[in-house]
Amino acid sequence: MKKDEIIELLKEQLKVANDTVSSLTTQVNELIERIKSLEELLVQKGIAIDKANRQNKALGKLVSGKKSERQEKNPQASMTQEEFDKKKTEQAEKRKARKNNGARRDMHYEMKEVHVTIDPVMDAEFLKTLRLFGTRTCIRYSMEPIKFIKTVYHINTYTDGSIMYPGKTPPALLLNSSYSPSFAAGLLQMRYIYSMPVERIIKYFADNGFTLRKATANKLIARSADVLENFYKAICQVVLQQDYVSADETYHKVLLTKTKPTDKGSKKGYFWAVSAPKLGLVFFVYEDGSRSEQVILNVFSDYKGTIQSDAYAPYRKLESDAYLDIMRIACLQHVKRDFVDCGKEDKDAQEVVDILNRFYREDKKHKVGVNGWTVEDHLAYRQSYAPDILQDLLEKLEEISSRKDLLPKSTLAQAVGYALNEYNAICDIFKRGDTALDNNYIERIQRYISLSFTFAPGNKFKRIG
CATH class of the missing domain: 3.30.420 (Nucleotidyltransferase; domain 5)
Known part of the structure; x- marks a missing residue:
């Protein structure tokens, strides 16, 4: 082929390639525009979903009688800086004036006392020339760490030639154990009364000079349980x-x-x-x-x-x-707890809480065993005040449950359902004068x-x- 023909052929191939690139570029641009359009649609859809969720949440609160958080007014926000500082100063002055409310120190008369006489630090001979002017009393409380005592018993055995008279150690909690009942009692007290894990008890013992293996501690606890x-x-x-x-x-x-x-x-x-x-x-x-x-x-x-x-x-x-x-x-507290969980914004729930609180206010006015108040007296008193409160409680519960706008799975609906199921058991509380309310x-x-x-x-x- 001649040189001119080759050039023409290359020009044609270059033109085809340019056309192809141009076509592909156009397609890419179209795809980019479509992607942008889809992104905008997704964003708009997300905004719409969030808006719908907020509307549903707000509607649920309105239907159940709750206020939204935006309706809550912050009392501090309406105060100026000067008013805030003034209120803070007044609170500080009240605390300062209150002091300890005239409370007396606990003297702990049940404790063992150690009396120590303190003289001035001076030459002993010079002190003898002085006369006592007065004595003040000052009390200090101190604490000794836990104390472990190792007692070694030397058990003697005596005989008259025919009969042996051996000595006996104090009774042990466990057979062939070196640990006394007081040791086991202290271990059980820390484990179950003060809720300390065995690992922490062992460390506490070690810090105070006694090494106790974990396996030994666990075995001692288990064997003590048998006793x-x-x-x-x-x-x-x-x-x-x-x-x-x-x-x-x-x-x-x-x-x-x-x-x-x-x-x-x-x-x-x-x-x-x-x-x-x-x-x-x-x-x-x-x-x-x-x-x-x-x-x-x-x-x-x-x-x-x-x-x-x-x-x-x-x-x-x-x-x-x-x-x-x-x-x-x-248990009135279990009934009350569900209504408290509805929040203070729920007026219906708070009204039920107020009704339940009336039981406590009335019941604590008298106490069995105080001023000659008997169980029979308390039963008669309960039967005098309880019927009206029970009737108010039932009417309020039935009023709430009959509302058509009450959402079946709402916190309030569940609280009302629980209370109605327990109503007869609530009434039975007041058939006795010696039972608790919760x-x-x-x-x-x-x-x-x-x-x-x-x-x-x-x-x-x-x-x-």
């Missing part, structure tokens, strides 16, 4: 003999022994508690951490009397014909379980008394 088993059985018997008890359950993380690599190291274990508030006694039931209703139903299988509890299904079952000798009464007594006891960090019951801890 206390008879106390536990006695407590169970006495509590269940009372005609008024309270019941509750709580859960805790329980350690497990791994037998397979796939086994879990822990599980949620449930502890059931039954207490006799009048006696201040309580016992716990642990059946492999089960929350099955059969655990607590077995406890009350032969019980006769009044049981106070929340509305958990196993307790509600005690109201059936299978337990004719049992009357279950409600289950707070046993719930405070359950805090001992909640405050513990880890707990490994093992086979020895089927029950805890």
